[in-house]
Amino acid sequence: MSPEPDPALADRLAQAVARIDAPDVVLAVTRGGRRTVLTGGSALTPPTPRHALRYELGSLSKTFTVLLLAELARAGALALDDPLVAHLPDLPLTHPYARRITLWHLATHTSGLPRIPTDLVVGAVVHPYANGYAAYDTDRLLRTFARTRPRHRPGTRWRYSNFGLALLGPALSRAAGTTYPALLTERVLRPLGLTDTTLGPGTTGTDAIGHRTNGVTPVRSADMGAFLAAGSVRATPGDLLTYLEAHLFPEDTPLAGPLRDVQVPLLRRGWRHRNTHTLTWYHHPASHGPLLFHVGATFGQQAFIGYHPATRTGLVALATRRGRSCRMITTAYETLYALAGQPPERAAGAGGGSGR
Structure with a gap:
């Protein structure tokens, strides 16, 4: 049996889902290896539940x-x-x-x-x-x-x-x-x-199934x-959580060395070189330690994944988008950043199950 969801985390994710203007939305969090998943969106619920669908990751x-x-x-x-x-x-x-x-x-x-x-x-x-x-x-x-x-x-x-x-x-x-x-x-x-x-x-x-900016017209794969x-x-939310957990706990995988290698900060970029980049991840300062993330988009879908090693927290956000104004990327980043602000000892003990 899955552990009981953390009510505070579930409420936070529900509020985040409500801020995203898209036909289909999935927000999923792993904290200390425990998972919480919330879905929503303006479209009718598809025959296959949103959390079980495979999404296009684009640049992810x-x-x-x-x-x-x-x-x-x-x-x-x-x-x-x-x-x-x-x-x-x-x-x-x-x-x-x-x-x-x-x-x-x-x-x-x-x-x-x-x-x-x-x-x-x-x-x-x-x-x-x-x-x-x-x-x-x-x-x-x-x-x-x-x-x-x-x-x-x-x-x-x-x-x-x-x-x-x-x-x-x-x-x-x-x-x-x-x-x-x-x-x-x-x-x-x-x-x-x-x-x-x-x-x-x-x-x-x-x-x-992705959508054009009107949120109704489907976009081909x-x-x-x-x-x-x-x-x-393309990946399901569950697989993306597994992917993030591999980065958070690399020693538990057969790819421990490569997973550590891709997290090492290598160069500075952006205005006045304020932003750091690893071999593949954007690397931003946050409470207790860096926050790593990447985003992606195809013609009709958007994706975000990010993780905070210090609190062993990872977040997946996926949407069939309604244009660039759906607010998914900003909402996902802000949610992860807020979760990273919790002390490591609190994050390590946070519960999480599957709330949909």
Whole structure:
């Protein structure tokens, strides 16, 4: 039998769910290994309960890819400071800076590459709900990289790049001698017990359906094409809690070393370099210790996961969105930040069950 939910935590999450303007909402918290889950939203309750659906994670997928990178580095299959061209040696690169890009630069968004390839920009502006990624195969991705001039010398400036993270997919695949989906499954998903996490749509009725800004018109499942490593992961709230618990208790997993590696602060970024970044996580100051988090979005869904190691607290927020004004990301961050403000001894003893 699940332990009784903490009433104060359940009330806090219910208030947070009410602030999010979206058709479907899930907020889930793990504290000291105990879980509390709340759902809501303006849409009719789907046949499969919201907490059991698989959601598109968008850029949150990058945390899985970089954890895989850290695992392969620990295993000796590659090194973080390997040049990208060492694993993609046949590319006719036209710009000297491109040859200096390392796997570390790609993971930390310091490669100098643009956010997305320029040939995707125009289509995204003219047709915001048309998925240009679907027809973008790996050969096209590599050809585009070969002729792209980095905006600055690698390692000198932080610039968020889906393009750069996408290139980690073929690079890791080449280094390990297998496909990216097989690699992620064998080296990350299976060892962490993430049985409801996939790189594509599941069977009918198991996936959340995204929405356009009107909150009613459905959006088709996001096919990320060659941007698999940057935005293709789908997961249930339960699996995401398991994923966060692995980061909070790495010693209890087969990936203890890589899980610790991805949490080490590595660089400072933002206005006056006030923000810190690890190999994959945003790293903000909070009570008793840092708060780590990442966000993601697809054409019709939003996702947030974050954790506070000092209080062993993690939070998952998922929504089928109604535009950018649904307030999910802000609400999730503020909720986690408030939970992090509780003293560690109180957080460690907080209860939690499954309130839906």
